[in-house]
Amino acid sequence: MGASLAPTSLSAQETINLTVASSHPLVIPWVGMIKSVFMARTDEILAETGNYEISWNEAFGGSLYKANATLTSVEEGITDIGWVFSFLEAAKLPLSQASSYAPFATANPPVQLDVMEELFETNDAFRNEWEQYNLKVLGFTGTDMYDIYTKEPIEGIDDIDGMKLSAPGVLGTWLRGTGANAVDGALTTFYTDIQTGVSDGVLSLALGALPTKLYEVAPYISRFDAGVAFSGAVAINRDTWDSLPEEVQNAMIQAGKDYTEAHGKDLLERHEAAMEKMVELGADQDPPVTVTVMPEEERVKWVNKLPNLAGEWAEPLEAQGIPANEFLAAYMDGLRERGEEPARDWDAE
Incomplete structure (x- = not known):
């Protein structure tokens, strides 16, 4: 769908139209946090200067695509931003399955997500297996026990x-x-x-x-x-990403880090309560x-x-x-x- 820029007022603030979607509904915690943390933090950061605002077109709960098409839907621009469910993409994202083939290794979601975030920055093969599909990873997701x-x-x-x-x-x-x-x-x-x-x-x-x-x-x-286990990532279509102003990109990078951290803590704290x-x-x-x-x-x-x-x-x-x-x-x-x-x-x- 791609990002489009249009002036919204005499203040020269620009509105960026983005579609954000997922195969799962907002009641699933890590999906709900795309809205409550990632989108909210992006808006909050951009509001500090007032140069840009995002008009979010929400398509959660499988209204655009199902669980078997999370990667291709971001890759092809069916959605600008979406949760990519790596469990169902073993052929395309082989290294992302490592934790699934090493069970009982950790019961600590924040620690595991911290490791995966570090590996994404330091391991070229891991990073490239995601980026080859015309997307940029913004935040990481995992599971509770x-x-x-x-x-x-x-x-x-x-x-x-x-x-x-x-x-x-x-x-x-x-x-x-x-x-x-x-x-x-x-x-x-x-x-x-x-x-x-x-x-x-x-x-x-x-x-x-x-x-x-x-x-x-x-x-x-x-x-x-x-x-x-590591379960995937919130990612943005690369063409959409390249069209965004640097200020918006920086806001999303920070919001993605905040999302990963908040999601890890949420998994740990809410497991017993659930x-x-x-x-x-x-x-x-x-x-x-x-x-x-x-x-x-x-x-x-x-x-x-x-x-x-x-x-x-x-x-x-x-x-x-x-x-x-x-x-x-x-x-x-x-x-x-x-x-x-x-x-x-x-x-x-």
């Missing part, structure tokens, strides 16, 4: 053997070795998948399960604290929502059931000349340098 939500109760990780569990894109690999069958999906499809019997439950996160009411159809929440809220909201349903904290030995058992996911992910990429092992090591080292203790040293296997 993943747990298992099911229609029937389970007592341990062995009980998911034979179950069909929905999972977003590459995160289905976290079920390998458990005997569960991964069903590809996203937060926008999970509820219906369970309701219609396509799946028996989901591998999902509290901040997504709460607004989409997954607890209504999968009331048994088994807390394994499987860790967090769990408690689901129990509260589901108290009167039949069966009521039940949260079971799995013993540490069950978490360890799950980790040890997994094959060498990172090695299997890296090998074919290395054959293509993509420095997957180097990137994985940099990611894991970044976590360790910040005090994290991965449950499994994926980069050493």
